Amino acid sequence: xxxxxQSPRHEVTEMxxxxxxxxxPISGHNSLFWYRQTMMRGLELxxxxxxxxxxxxxxxxxxxxxxxxPNASFSTLKIQPSEPxxxxxxxxxxxxxxxxxxxxxxxxxxLTVV
Amino acid sequence: AQSVTQLGSHVSVSExxxxxxxxxxxxxxxxxxxxxxQYPNQGLQLLLKYTTGATLVKGINGFEAEFKKSETSFHLxxxxxxxxxxxxxxxxxxxxxxxxxxxxxxLTVIP
Numbered sequence: 001x002x003x004x005x006q007s008p009r010h011e012v013t014e015m016x017x018x019x020x021x022x023x024x025p026i027s028g029h030n031s032l033f034w035y036r037q038t039m040m041r042g043l044e045l046x047x048x049x050x051x052x053x054x055x056x057x058x059x060x061x062x063x064x065x066x067x068x069x070p071n072a073s074f075s076t077l078k079i080q081p082s083e084p085x086x087x088x089x090x091x092x093x094x095x096x097x098x099x100x101x102x103x104x105x106x107x108x109x110x111l112t113v114v
Numbered sequence: 115a116q117s118v119t120q121l122g123s124h125v126s127v128s129e130x131x132x133x134x135x136x137x138x139x140x141x142x143x144x145x146x147x148x149x150x151x152q153y154p155n156q157g158l159q160l161l162l163k164y165t166t167g168a169t170l171v172k173g174i175n176g177f178e179a180e181f182k183k184s185e186t187s188f189h190l191x192x193x194x195x196x197x198x199x200x201x202x203x204x205x206x207x208x209x210x211x212x213x214x215x216x217x218x219x220x221l222t223v224i225p
Binding site for chain 2 (some may be wrong): 004020031033042046047051055056088090091093095097101102103105106107108
């Protein structure tokens with residue numbers, strides 16, 4: 001079975017440009033999570049969805065960040081405009097909702113804003 | 115409220131020595147506990163998880179963890195470290211809606 005698929009794997013962009021990160025969760029999973037990982041702050045939860053509905057976006061750093069999940073098999077995380085401090089690895093993860101269930105991570109999108 | 119504390123952001127062991135990575139949790143509901151490993155330039159992978167039943171849980175690559183309710187701990191161990199175990203390790207608790215991750219412990223294995 002395919003795991004969580006993220007694209008792009010690597011992106012280098014100039015400050016001020018729009019960045020869109022994409023995620024395809026594991027088929028059948030009903031929870032989707034976006035995380036950001038940096039050396040300074042570690043692994044941070046940005047937002048998560050249950051059944052395509054955003055449940056908690058309190059981790060989204062500011063209005064420049066937005067996330068959507070138009071259907072059960074696709075989600076985007078958009079940064080507009082991007083800034084150098086947004087440079088990080090962004091992980092998408094999915095799971096079946098429920099305490100017993102495992103969360104599965106994608107390989108990450110490595111973003112560098114110059 | 116749920117939270118996870120990992121003591122020691124960096125741990126170094128010699129190859130062949132015991133690995134012990136510490137994790138303490140707080141949870142307002144019965145805890146479901148997980149250990150994940152992250153190898154360089156990769157995503158997080160599940161090592162093992164505790165849900166119910168036997169408190170000693172065995173995972174991949176020779177790792178195991180023991181759930182101790184009285185100590186609110188879920189420490190990860192491996193009897194003999196291998197060079198390939200060098201990675202970042204994350205403890206996590208799931209409350210049914212979302213996962214709460216610790217800050218991670220970087221394991222270095224010295225030849």
